[in-house]
């Protein structure tokens with residue numbers, strides 16, 4: 001497995017996104033654990049989760065608990081796995097997503113996440129989404145305090161625009177290690193953030209890198225160029241999408257979601273797929 005770095009720490013070039021194992025349409029626990037184990041078998045050492053990946057109001061942290069269980073029950077060494085979680089987004093249980101970026105809320109949420117993950121300090125904690133009711137600097141200021149106090153080892157942000165990336169980097173005193181924004185063949189609006197992360201040397205984690213849970217199945221039909229390049233290489237179009245994202249910048253670390261072992265096994269192989277410069281240009285223009 002090819003590696004990339006987040007804040008100087010080596011991680012697999014392809015991570016695992018945990019969300020499909022805990023929200024609408026999720027599989028049973030056994031299939032989820034098998035999916036996490038398949039990721040580890042494939043050499044994945046970055047797992048993305050969030051306290052908000054759950055369905056019902058009384059199961060906050062469902063996905064964090066699954067990830068912790070998957071790591072605990074894996075027969076091999078998992079000490080090099082970076083679990084990246086997030087706080088500041090909530091699911092009240094009616095299907096909606098709400099926000100709470102208040103410093104006092106984030107400081108309590110992080111403690112609950114650490115407990116569920118079974119760690120003293122969280123490897124990478126990401127502020128999930130700006131809260132329009134709280135000044136961005138206040139929310140990121142809480143993340144800085146968590147770093148200073150050793151509650152988290154590394155700090156990231158998500159769903160941020162270029163101004164917020166620069167503001168966070170300033171507030172964190174240059175310690176911002178990652179930005180997680182939506183990016184896929186279908187949704188390319190985060191190109192300015194990707195460019196800025198490349199310039200600043202900050203990891204860029206495309207979320208929904210395959211177009212999202214409900215769109216991933218139509219990848220080949222919606223994006224013919226990716227299917228054509230896949231046929232040329234004899235691989236799945238999913239691998240071509242992920243290899244294309246990796247080729248866009250050395251700071252990119254895609255986190256494809258999976259709820260089946262076969263999905264993440266196939267996606268992880270994208271780290272070994274080499275596209276030519278012509279293919280990358282053709283896919284970027286598609």
Ligand SMILES: NC(=O)c1ccc[n+]([C@@H]2O[C@H](COP(=O)([O-])OP(=O)(O)OC[C@H]3O[C@@H](n4cnc5c(N)ncnc54)[C@H](OP(=O)(O)O)[C@@H]3O)[C@@H](O)[C@H]2O)c1
Pocket residue numbers: 016017018019020048049128129158159180181184206207208209210211212213216217236238239255256257258259260261262263264266267
């Ligand atoms: N920061 C944010 O606001 C935010 C928002 C959304 C998502 N995220 C993160 O980003 C991660 C990825 O996004 P996502 O899960 O929404 O969407 P995605 O990665 O674009 O698509 C996930 C879906 O693609 C399918 N899939 C993945 N690899 C495949 C393969 N090689 N072959 C066939 N099917 C494949 C999976 O199917 P199966 O389920 O059948 O395995 C899964 O349901 C999430 O899990 C989450 O960690 C973050």
